Amino acid sequence: MKYRTMVMYMEIGCFVSCLCGWILVCSTLPTPFWSYSENSGSVMTTADFFSNLWQDCVSDNTGASSCKGFPSLMALSGFLHVCRALTICAVITGFFGGVLTLIGMKCTKIGGSEIANARVTFAGGLTYMVSGFCGMITYSWWANKTRTEFVDPLFMDAKRELGAAIFIGWGGSILLILGGAVQTYFSGKEGLPSGSQKEHRRPGSYAWTRQTYMLPAAASRMSLGSPLLYEGRQSRTTRATTKTGRTYSRDNFV
Template identity: 65%
Template sequence: MKYRTVIMYVEIGCFVCCLCGWILVSSTLPTEYWTFSEVGSIVLTTSNYYSNLWRDCISDTTGVSDCKDYPSMLALPVFLHACRALAVCAVITGFFGGVLTLIGMKCTKIGGTEIINARVTFSGGVTYLVSGFCGMILYSWWANRVISEFVDPNFRAQKFELGAAVFVGWGGSILLICGGTVLTFFSAKEGLKSSSQRKERRPVSYATARTRRTYMPVLSPSRVALMPPLYHAGARSHMSRVTTTRTGPTFSRDTFV
């Protein structure tokens, strides 16, 4: 199997993995079960309290449930505003990561040349990584807050436990990080390596001519240098072939007599 075919299948697998992770992360935003608490006041009646980034809800065993949005945005703590911002960033960057990866993959043939496709895929992989890290920070921060309040003996308010949405978000974030890492690694080997090879300086060849202000380099005895045509005033241009030979001692004719 050719290397290009292997890379194409790897890109498809990473794209599917990241797409599933982005869907899981996006599905946690409308889910109310970020925190969960069960209070049994009466034997036959049990109240369930659960909440997410946007609202608080309550339900009981009789089937009656009610949800209420947070009354004021400005009155909310900074922690909740930061979690909302991370959630929105995770969804938006995951969407753009999917668009860039879909354009740059080898199987789609939309981006153009192989180098351009590799660089677009690299951008999509980095965007997927940003989405995965935003989601991981969000759910880990939320879980740390809930657990710290639950185990704190001085916390007198109602204590909550981790809901199902946090675990689903962790799974989606892990898929985004794993798929984005593999996608970035293979696309960087092709896209960034070619750009670095272009920056290497190639040896430059120079042509010298025998004039009054230029000098011929010293050549080895076995090398022959072809010179460009020389032009002299009042003379016909011609090609000159210059050969360098070793100079030895000169002998006259009477020496051999």
């Protein structure tokens, strides 16, 4: 299998992985089960309390549930504001990461040259990783707050446990981070070559020609120039010596 074909299949796999992770992260926004608690008294008074970023809900033993949104945006704690902002950033950056990946993938052929497509794919992988880290910070922070309140003996409010949305968000964030990291690694090798790779490109490139042809040619001229120059000087010296060293006898003048 050719390297280009392998990279193309890898890009498709990373895109599917990141897309699934982004869908999982988006699904946690309307899900109310971020944290929950049970009030298990008698059969008639059993009730479940659960909440998310937007509202608090209660459900009784008959299956009827009632939800109420937070009454005032300005009265919310900074914790909820930051969690909302990070979750929305995870959704937005994941969307743009998908757009950039679709443009730069080798199988779509939307972009320009191979290097340009690799750079666009590299940017898409980084955007996917940003989305995954935003989601991971949000879910981990929420889980840590819920656990801290649960084990705190001085916390007098109802103690809650982790809901299903936290685990779904963790899974989606991991898919985004892993898929974006693999995509960034392979596309970065092709689109952002290092200094040594720039100087040792394939035959036909300027850097390869400069190192392979110009420097050896210069070395050959230097190595061949000295013997030729020496032979020329030696020949002229020999001719001069022969001319000046000629002897004449008496018979030559007679």
